[in-house]
Amino acid sequence: MCRNIKTLFNFEPPATEDEIHASALQFVRKLSGFNKPSQANEAAFELAVHEVSDVARRLLASLHTQAPPRDRATEAAKAKERSQARFAGR
Template sequence: MCRNIRTLHNFEPPATADEVDAAALQYVRKIAGSSKPSQANAEAFDRAVAAVAEATRELLAGLTTTAPPKDRDAEAAKARARAELRYAR
């Protein structure tokens, strides 16, 4: 999975539209193999991003869990701690 795509399910507050759109963009970029499509492919690229974002919203709306929601700040702190350990020299 692309490192820039983050888990969006079971957070409090829930994922924003911007977060869903950013994840969809990263996914399509990864699949397409480019960060910016050519003019000839821009329309297909944009349609794909919109379709993935819509599918992501539907998925998030349909998922259920019994686990308590995760705290965004706590999860970010854990990620920073893991990164410090990984990149410490």
């Protein structure tokens, strides 16, 4: 799993278009092995990012949960604590 792709479902406020696009971009980069595609592959790469963004947006809109929405600031603080604990001994 790409470490840079973040969970986007069940947050308040909801995921933005920029967050969805960034996740799609990371996913396509991982699949293709390209950080920046060549000119020959640029159109296919951009189309894939666009299509993955569309699918991700539809997925997020169709998901349902009984759990209360998570707070972005709280989740960011937890992630920072996990990172500090993970890298403290290095």
